[in-house]
Amino acid sequence: MEPRNLTLLTDLYELTMMQGYFREKDANETVIFDAFYRTNPDGNAFSICAGLEQVIDYVKNLHFDDADIEYLRGLGIFDEDFLEYLHNFKFSGDIYAIPEGTVVFPREPLVKVIAPIMEAQLVETAILNIINHQSLIATKTSRIVFAARGDGIMEFGLRRAQGADAGTYGARAAMIAGCIGTSNVLAGKLFDVPVKGTHAHSWIMSFPDELTAFRAYAKLYPSACILLADTYDTLGSGVPNAIRVFQEMRDAGIPLTFYGIRLDSGDLAYISKKARKMLDDAGFPDAVISASNDLDEYLIDSLKIQGAAITSWGVGTNLITSKDCPSFGGVYKLAAIMDRHTGKFIPKIKLSENTEKVTNPGNKTIQRIYDKETGKIIADLICLVDEEFDEKNSLLLFDPIETWKKTHLAPGTYTMRELLVPIFKNGECVYESPKVMDIREYCKKEQETLWDESRRLVNPHEIHVDLSNELWHMKAQLLDSYHYTSN
């Protein structure tokens, strides 16, 4: 598929600021911006980052074509020399990012852009749009997959998604976070992920009766024969008719490999248990019972606790919109500006009355610290890029706000891994995105680095995200100096 030109997918102020930098400053002044978020959606203890491949595609394809320039000229606020600059625009900076499918925590840079200020400013909106969306859906999906305790979750939300991209890239994020398939055929084609689905009520209604409709479906798709049982009366006609068709298939010698029913309404706990008994009694203990109908992680969890006889779940609206929390609050903040004389980065900080909203300055990276024995995450450490750590030394972690809360890690008890990896170097992409199904495998392993206490749906245990001693002092100093100058 032809890549879409999303260059104008930006807020107008990025362009007005760009022209401002072009006019007022050294346009090549190199800066660092961090894209990070402050709160996990849904009270979760972690998020799953996703969307990097689409960010890469976006940056690779960044260019203002003639029609874009013509449109901008028509706005009457841009000068010809600036439009000429845009016409020749190409991203020339560096980008670092955390690979897709990684478990991430608040305040960690998910994407770090080091580029001339005009370029770094332009890409803000699209990077946030893409990362916010896919990370949101991946995080929501991980909760739903967790609630299903090993059962398969199918992504069925396309018709309720917020537009075509929300459906398609939402399906991508859902696959990354553990869905076993999606109903979205375009997502299947674009990302080479399994597509799933059987039939709708309209199939049943378009035949003279339910039994005829079931028979027609079974004849066509005997090897994946899931019959929708609730069009008229689930236990009164749907399940008995399905059993009759399965019996006819068996009598005709057709192998029953993957078959069963789907429930899309009613009391799923009660009906699934009754249906299970009917199917078992009729000699079909391996018939699958799948369910859909406005499911989310809480309903699935509750149905599991009630002993519902459902082992396959189609989840639509609540997954594809992340209904309880439909936005991921990623922001993009200036962290440093390079001094053109020394070539060193001068750290920048954004103040706020709210301590949590004060940004972390400087050129940073993230070290993830694992317990050597279990492989579980102990904490993340946001630090400066030039800091060196040695797992053979002891490591002192402390809470960046309540600094008296300290943890001491003895040498040899922990391992470290740097999360940010190079994506673009001098405008050239140096990273190859894995296939979605490979990211899915990686994401599964990532989630296994969390204790179940951090995965539970309500009030999970939070993972510490600390600052290195050096970063903490740099930040404290900047905060102090600000108060001196403002008084």
Next chain:
Amino acid sequence: MEPRNLTLLTDLYELTMMQGYFREKDANETVIFDAFYRTNPDGNAFSICAGLEQVIDYVKNLHFDDADIEYLRGLGIFDEDFLEYLHNFKFSGDIYAIPEGTVVFPREPLVKVIAPIMEAQLVETAILNIINHQSLIATKTSRIVFAARGDGIMEFGLRRAQGADAGTYGARAAMIAGCIGTSNVLAGKLFDVPVKGTHAHSWIMSFPDELTAFRAYAKLYPSACILLADTYDTLGSGVPNAIRVFQEMRDAGIPLTFYGIRLDSGDLAYISKKARKMLDDAGFPDAVISASNDLDEYLIDSLKIQGAAITSWGVGTNLITSKDCPSFGGVYKLAAIMDRHTGKFIPKIKLSENTEKVTNPGNKTIQRIYDKETGKIIADLICLVDEEFDEKNSLLLFDPIETWKKTHLAPGTYTMRELLVPIFKNGECVYESPKVMDIREYCKKEQETLWDESRRLVNPHEIHVDLSNELWHMKAQLLDSYHYTSN
């Protein structure tokens, strides 16, 4: 821009059902599907329908290209003759729809598809995806615009939207429902709507100090000079520095046409009133105070009640995701099948334990009934297409559930208007979509046909949607007959 091929933007089951129809039935059997919704989002009394232009583009461009066919072949579930059929696929049916920007109510067909069953089935998912998304955002926006009591609302949500389309087509829907502009440049280009925006905190932070940053901005954009005042200390430095710059502009003889400040944090009621006084006292009573920061209709309403001195509002996340209710529950249901011998439509009904979920059968349209004197909506009447009404006769309306609740309209006291208009005839588009800004004007007039009691944010007065006598009896008969056969 090259139209995107969204043909595979569909659920897999649409294709498996299509193959089923192809194999098992007269593939040319003509059917009627209605796209409608059951509940207004956010407890609203109405919705604004939107997205029709994109539905038209989608249907016009429907075609399976070689790569699509190759992908489907690879799934191993479709036969060659069916793939051949898809390769030659072209939509050949009729579509009726309610024009974009119209006030609509639950259970009314927003889109009606009359087509061979295979075609009508295929388009289900994309039609719902598009209409659900844009109608959701238009409806949310109409609430926010209502809360602002005539102040301008700017759509600023792109970075938090659920992907590129959600940002771009969401901006389109927001403009339809009354926003005065969007920050999304791509939306501005695609839909010829005003784009708005000034600068971010990063602009301020990239200069040595706030005053220098303000001066640089004012120099560049003197005729639209809105300065972001909250980077360091809104009342302590932001507003005084802005005033200093405005004074410098005045002293230099630069006309202050559109200028002022933007507040993006803190207690907006308190700060805006203080800032207003400071601006007024300094001789800038016409300086605009605009605000952003996680606003929604309730916050704007509350700030208005508190007397906040804000007259321009930037609304992002909560608008572009419809945060309190991020999905519009549009569904697509079979309403009739043509008898191939008689050429007449046989009405079809979908039953449900929940009376509200029982569908309305038959080939229907909607008559909107207005009070002749005020032009306000009295009720909508869902009826069959061949029913005739005459405003010169009296009209009896009755509640379709509690049928003893009746309203009698005397001749000459009401007017009627049919809402569904032809969009496609025999596969050819017969409708020209108005420009977005024209739809916006129409939508404004549409909302004026509602009493304020139906527009208020909480517990609004609901408008009656009744069934015609003829449709009501057809439905009752179908319900009865179903119970006879199932017993």
